[in-house]
Amino acid sequence: MQQPPPASPGDREEEIDTPALLIDLGAFEANLERMASLLRPTGARLRAHAKTHKSAVIAHLQMKAGAVGQCVQKVAEAEALAWGGVPDILLSNEVVGATKIARLASLARLARVAVCADDAEQVAMLEAAAEAARIRLRVLVEIDVGAGRCGVSPGPEAVALAQRIAASPHLRFGGLQAYHGSAQHIRGYAERAAAIAEAVAHTRRTVEQLKQQGLDCPIVGGGGTGSFTFEAGSGVFNEIQAGSYCFMDADYARNFDEAGAPVSTFQQSLFVLGTVMSRPKPDVAVVDVGLKAISVDSGLPLVWRQPHIRYVGASDEHGKLIIEDGATAPFLGEKLRLVPGHCDPTVDRYDWYVGVRDHRVECLWPITARGGFN
């Protein structure tokens, strides 16, 4: 069931019903501009990842700020964006199953659509669906550049799969998908740079071998919020797939920059607003934001700009806060902004963004791909 919106435009922040998913609009807009200004000198395009925001509204705002299109991870996300008027969508993942592939193929009449493959059997399934839908489907070859998840090996294996795609009258070879997911959260700058340097080398070699076989790569895509400056500056990647940059989270803020300081390229714009629902002891407060309302897979939430209040434990619907010595304790009913450990799965639990400017609700945006993992 879709839940009703927790606020109305014009409400003050403290009137928002909680838990609620807040976007600080000023910080969010600054993040979109910052990304555009960082990519401009590199020539790399931004194809922002919608698995973070799951919303056609945000996709359009990103494209207004210069993004050429969107990445998605699932057919249901592609549907939500295509139905919401997003014109250019790359499914940066493999799709298996006849029904799912047919759904994807049907979207190719609404938007420019591409998908990834890492297996000849998948390519045959895509080919059959494209033929049945009478479209020519763009297919990228995913290569494993170090993450050890999906993807064929860079080099000859990738070239063979690309040739298989290019030989099909129903498919079009779309380029390479070369995302190094696990490198995004390597804390040290030098170590992160080294991991991506290796990914770039694998990708460069594969692009060159493809070229020798007469195959150009319209898209060479990869790079996330933790690493995109390296890919964008490589001269090999032409599309950056960052998602979290527009919101940020506690885990990305634990990465270090070149000077050894916490990365501060983007501002925290996403919050879960909670209410103090119990004050059982002088140094304990309980907030109404637990496991169902915030993702803890990458660490517990932080209380925004209140380092003396620590979120120490989550159960289904409760978060336990410890108030450190001498600090002012929050009152019963007080609203607190929490910074999620991991933004993507936190967003996916909500039906609405509450857009706030200067602590007043400005807009409500539906999260139309919420729960869209099919």
Add this chain to the structure above:
Amino acid sequence: MQQPPPASPGDREEEIDTPALLIDLGAFEANLERMASLLRPTGARLRAHAKTHKSAVIAHLQMKAGAVGQCVQKVAEAEALAWGGVPDILLSNEVVGATKIARLASLARLARVAVCADDAEQVAMLEAAAEAARIRLRVLVEIDVGAGRCGVSPGPEAVALAQRIAASPHLRFGGLQAYHGSAQHIRGYAERAAAIAEAVAHTRRTVEQLKQQGLDCPIVGGGGTGSFTFEAGSGVFNEIQAGSYCFMDADYARNFDEAGAPVSTFQQSLFVLGTVMSRPKPDVAVVDVGLKAISVDSGLPLVWRQPHIRYVGASDEHGKLIIEDGATAPFLGEKLRLVPGHCDPTVDRYDWYVGVRDHRVECLWPITARGGFN
């Protein structure tokens, strides 16, 4: 947005679109019967916890199997049940905020409703809302019996709050809420028994002190799936609030029984069905069930009855499986049943249960309180 159902009645299990939330109906029904037969000789009533299942359909089935009503943790859950015809609902939690309390009070005309408090300030808020709604609201006092989360101290503090409630013309003292959440997952039987023995002692003492002040407890509620046999047999608790028993999960299956064997009181009836979407290496498979489709806060999922296939890592939309030496690897497109680490937050990500009997879809049940954490 509500997602479309991933299957239709009559489909074979391997035709279900994934990820999907499956109930094995035979195991589920056996769990409901088993709970009824375990509680019958104790005289304790079952008030099953709907924070697990979030569905009026399941609430009614539990009541058909003998439950006297339902517990919920949130006003949005109480709404989903009351609107779905559930007649007796205890909000086993504190509610703070005028809007939320007014929503709860309005439900008292549809169903028998009660709520908990652990603070005189909350009681004043409940009183004002009950007066405005012209109802008399049942309020239980929550006592902290060892979990260290919400609740007043057992004994005199609880008695004082109960007297405050009983003195109000707009409220009715409803009894004690005495749930020991953290004891549910104490692995050893003796240690679990000892933790609950202490909770029972605190509760017994408080019930007696209330009686000395002329206050009876219509409800003395607590006990979860890990501990309910102790509370039910205590002679003090008259209501059991177990939720997970109908589904079970990998974490509850790590508890030990009196004989030192893994607890086998209930059967695993809840699964996330996934599809193998990539086979990048002979000993690696990637399944389409990641952080968004299954909860990992209490450990990674297990592959049902395939101990040689281990789920070793989750990212947003991927689960990495390792196939151990010599075992048969799953094929591309194969459907696998996964056992969630934690059932409650897993359920909350889905809009539909797919009820399966003998590997064929029998029914679709909407999860009407999905995302209902307001």
